[in-house]
Amino acid sequence: MKLWQLLTFGKYFVRKVQLGSTACCRFVVRVANGLGIADRLTRSNNDNIFKARGPSCQPVSYFRLKLSFKASNVEARMAQDTLAANNLSAFDRQISFASAEKSTARLLWLLILVMSAIAVVSFATLSLRIDLPSNPSLIAIGLAYAGVTWFYSAIRRDARLAGALTAVGQLFLVLLAGLMLTYAASAVGLPFRDANLYAADRGLGFDRQSYQAFVASTPGFRLILDAAYATIQPQTAFVPFILILTAQLNRLQQFVFALGISMLCTALIAAVIPAIDAFIYVDLAPFGESSIPSSVYSHIRTLNALRAGTLHSIRLNDLEGLITFPSFHTTSAILFAWALWPIRYLRVLAVVVNGLMILSTPISGEHYAIDVIAGGIVAAAAIFAAKWIMRRWTSLHVRLPHPRT
Numbered sequence: 343m344k345l346w347q348l349l350t351f352g353k354y355f356v357r358k359v360q361l362g363s364t365a366c367c368r369f370v371v372r373v374a375n376g377l378g379i380a381d382r383l384t385r386s387n388n389d390n391i392f393k394a395r396g397p398s399c400q401p402v403s404y405f406r407l408k409l410s411f412k413a414s415n416v417e418a419r420m421a422q423d424t425l426a427a428n429n430l431s432a433f434d435r436q437i438s439f440a441s442a443e444k445s446t447a448r449l450l451w452l453l454i455l456v457m458s459a460i461a462v463v464s465f466a467t468l469s470l471r472i473d474l475p476s477n478p479s480l481i482a483i484g485l486a487y488a489g490v491t492w493f494y495s496a497i498r499r500d501a502r503l504a505g506a507l508t509a510v511g512q513l514f515l516v517l518l519a520g521l522m523l524t525y526a527a528s529a530v531g532l533p534f535r536d537a538n539l540y541a542a543d544r545g546l547g548f549d550r551q552s553y554q555a556f557v558a559s560t561p562g563f564r565l566i567l568d569a570a571y572a573t574i575q576p577q578t579a580f581v582p583f584i585l586i587l588t589a590q591l592n593r594l595q596q597f598v599f600a601l602g603i604s605m606l607c608t609a610l611i612a613a614v615i616p617a618i619d620a621f622i623y624v625d626l627a628p629f630g631e632s633s634i635p636s637s638v639y640s641h642i643r644t645l646n647a648l649r650a651g652t653l654h655s656i657r658l659n660d661l662e663g664l665i666t667f668p669s670f671h672t673t674s675a676i677l678f679a680w681a682l683w684p685i686r687y688l689r690v691l692a693v694v695v696n697g698l699m700i701l702s703t704p705i706s707g708e709h710y711a712i713d714v715i716a717g718g719i720v721a722a723a724a725i726f727a728a729k730w731i732m733r734r735w736t737s738l739h740v741r742l743p744h745p746r747t
Contacts, residue, residue, distance in 0.1 A: 447508055457519035457523065460606070470529060471655055474658065477659040506591060509594045509595055516601055519605075525656050530649075531616075532613070534617055539667060539712050542712040550620060553704060570702050577695075588685055596728050604677065608670050608717075611716070618642060666710070667712070669707065671717070672714045673720050678696050
């Protein structure tokens with residue numbers, strides 16, 4: 343045998359030995375993986391450690407295999423450390439979200455303070471006052487509720503329950519302050535703008551008489567609209583209850599903040615653009631309010647007394663809705679549907695009920711069509727402002743952790 347043949351055979355033999363040792367090591371690693379000894383040894387590591395491609399392949403020794411097992415153990419420990427870090431990050435994130443909810447609660451208190459301050463200044467300017475003894479049960483319930491909230495906030499600490507109780511209490515205060523602002527807005531006494539609102543309806547092509555005839559010609563439709571219009575108070579309690587039940591405190595806080603902004607905007611607009619309503623100005627023309635019997639309820643009596651300065655004491659047991667433009671029923675309907683939108687199984691119901699409430703506003707609420715449009719604009723602006731302000735407030739006062747990359 344010649345020398346070059348001997349060298350070729352030797353090279354071929356060495357090559358076969360290398361491939362055989364590599365295959366054996368692969369088999370050992372697979373068995374080890376199957377037994378869970380090196381379960382963290384990934385395929386990429388196998389390809390990097392055990393390469394058997396081309397003449398540059400190096401035989402895998404027992405020491406290299408042992409080293410690979412050590413590397414896999416190190417990787418397993420690193421994975422455990424990463425998991426612990428992720429758990430810690432999730433805990434930190436939960437703490438940060440709780441801090442964000444507390445920070446948002448402080449923002450809501452600030453909104454309530456602003457609304458209350460405006461109401462106090464307006465009442466002092468217009469010589470109005472609140473008759474607190476007129477509803478002692480309301481005062482007692484409010485104090486008891488405040489005591490329960492303080493108990494779960496300071497004594498028997500329950501962050502989730504205390505946050506929910508605080509948000510509902512803030513909702514009540516927002517509604518109360520907003521109602522006081524509507525009384526102050528009604529007492530400003532600027533000239534009524536019903537003629538302009540009715541002209542705007544005609545400019546939009548809305549025929550009130552035709553709409554009334556359509557509703558009357560559909561059996562049962564008027565009853566459905568009246569029932570939908572009356573859901574504003576039940577929904578005011580139902581929406582917070584559902585949001586608390588589904589653990590969406592942040593959504594509840596957004597709803598309360600948007601409601602407060604919308605009530606503040608509604609009162610400011612109504613002070614500048616006061617109106618009676620479409621029923622008295624259009625349907626009862628030319629006699630107007632003089633054709634309403636004294637036995638029939640109408641908000642116009644309270645409205646005229648506030649404008650004339652003969653009503654100075656606001657009784658808490660006899661609060662009324664006095665605003666025509668913009669329609670707060672429309673604003674509330676949009677806010678209700680928006681607040682319940684994340685809850686999939688209530689989404690359709692919320693849209694249908696509140697859509698009917700909006701349709702009922704010109705009939706059951708005796709509003710102009712332009713009132714409905716203005717109420718929708720106020721709702722959209724309040725939602726946008728609430729989300730933007732709360733996002734900016736959170737970014738400035740709460741440091742949320744960034745996700746790991």
